[in-house]
Amino acid sequence: MEFKQLTKRIHIGGTAWFMLCAAVLLVIALRQAGAGWLLIFSLSSFSALLVLLLVSVYLYAIYRGVIRSFDPTEHPLTTSPYYVLLYDASPFLGAIAGLLGSIGQAAVIQIIATIATGTLATTFVVWIVVDPILGFVENLLPAGRHARSQRLAAARADKERLQRENIELLNRVIHAEQQNISDWNRLLDPLADELVRAICGTEDPRESIAVRIGARAWQIGGIACMRHLHHKVQGQLKDRDLFDPLPDWWDGIGSWRNSAALLLTE
Numbered sequence: 001m002e003f004k005q006l007t008k009r010i011h012i013g014g015t016a017w018f019m020l021c022a023a024v025l026l027v028i029a030l031r032q033a034g035a036g037w038l039l040i041f042s043l044s045s046f047s048a049l050l051v052l053l054l055v056s057v058y059l060y061a062i063y064r065g066v067i068r069s070f071d072p073t074e075h076p077l078t079t080s081p082y083y084v085l086l087y088d089a090s091p092f093l094g095a096i097a098g099l100l101g102s103i104g105q106a107a108v109i110q111i112i113a114t115i116a117t118g119t120l121a122t123t124f125v126v127w128i129v130v131d132p133i134l135g136f137v138e139n140l141l142p143a144g145r146h147a148r149s150q151r152l153a154a155a156r157a158d159k160e161r162l163q164r165e166n167i168e169l170l171n172r173v174i175h176a177e178q179q180n181i182s183d184w185n186r187l188l189d190p191l192a193d194e195l196v197r198a199i200c201g202t203e204d205p206r207e208s209i210a211v212r213i214g215a216r217a218w219q220i221g222g223i224a225c226m227r228h229l230h231h232k233v234q235g236q237l238k239d240r241d242l243f244d245p246l247p248d249w250w251d252g253i254g255s256w257r258n259s260a261a262l263l264l265t266e
Helices: 001-031 045-063 081-101 109-139 140-200 205-237 256-265
Strands: none
Touching: 001 081, 001 109, 081 256, 109 140, 140 205, 205 256
């Protein structure tokens, strides 16, 4: 079994043991209150340990998790195998210390309470007090500061590189769009004039001419090209104060039906 997987299992087991000891102390505190489960906790030392438990769990959630993902170059001590093993096994070490401290006691409840108290006290000291202090000291060491500055510089460089790539991609998209519009203008200007003449005319095939030109625009550049051509025609029709029949005539060409509906709802 790999060391990392072993320490992870020890950590999970230690956390479960830690919570079990907290539950045991809670039961003992309730029993020592001399009343039912619904009464207020007694103000004994066990109730103080319960408050300590809640604070420990809260701080533990802030400082640590099951997976320790520190950089060994920044934290050479707290990422070493011996310290990781000590950190993960601290609940069990506290239980052993409590068991040794209960030697000579006759009451079973008192022995259990001593073991549970040793577990909570040792875990709190290692996880909440010692570990953050060591991490802070490691950040103050020259090697740790140098490694941290290198990591931050690399992160800034990656961020700047990503921003440059995004800007270059955006510029390429804009350039391609402008190139498309330039190419479309050369092809669509004659078609726009022909469309306007067909709309202004009175011959019966004018709708057929409009459909043919709309299909041609669809073949050139899809719905975007059709919209661009429609915009050109709209400008000329507006100058002549004429009705625009293209949304109805082009209905069914490509995906123009959906586009026309969107235009009408805007």
